[in-house]
Amino acid sequence: MRCFIFVLFLFLSGFLTACSGTTGPQLQDASITSTQITSEDIQVEAATTTLENFVNALNNHQVNQALDLFNEESVVSEVNLTGSETNSLQINLAQSWKNKAEIKDLLEYEAGAINEIVPIEFKASAKTITLKTLFYYNNQVRNIDMDVQAEGGKLIFLRLFIERITWI
Secondary structure: OHHHHHHHHHHHHHHHHHHOOOOOOOOOOOOOOOOOOOHHHHHHHHHHHHHHHHHHHHHOOOHHHHHOOEEEEEEEEEEEOOEOOOOOEOOEEEEEEOOHHHHHHHHHHHHHHEEEEEEEEEEEOOOOEEEEEEEEEOOEEEEEEEEEEEEOOEEEEEEEEEEEEEEO
């Protein structure tokens, strides 16, 4: 008889649970709030990806792939911030390349001369991505900060700040 009552109890418990629309213990309402992603975050991520693609293309000596990351109106400039003989800061706008044809000449030279570009640190602001890098050549290593403005997967502006040159 006890067994019958126990089975009846289990049956009725299951039946009542089914009728109540629940299937057992319920989790408390835990609202999951997602971090809001802004359009600025998306632009920073896209610019960072574009810069990574540029570094990878140069590391693989793929000039055309690197060139495809520029618009016709893109500008690349190089600023030399290395110290002079008197230990004062020397700021020299060494050169500027103002269209895709000129940029191609630069990329061909760099792809042939660079052994490797090693990314060190990314910094992002609303308008500019900065990548601290080491450019390894056969006879020197250059500490270069790459400042980039990108839009739509294209590099609009790339400035190379040469911080230091170490001869090897």
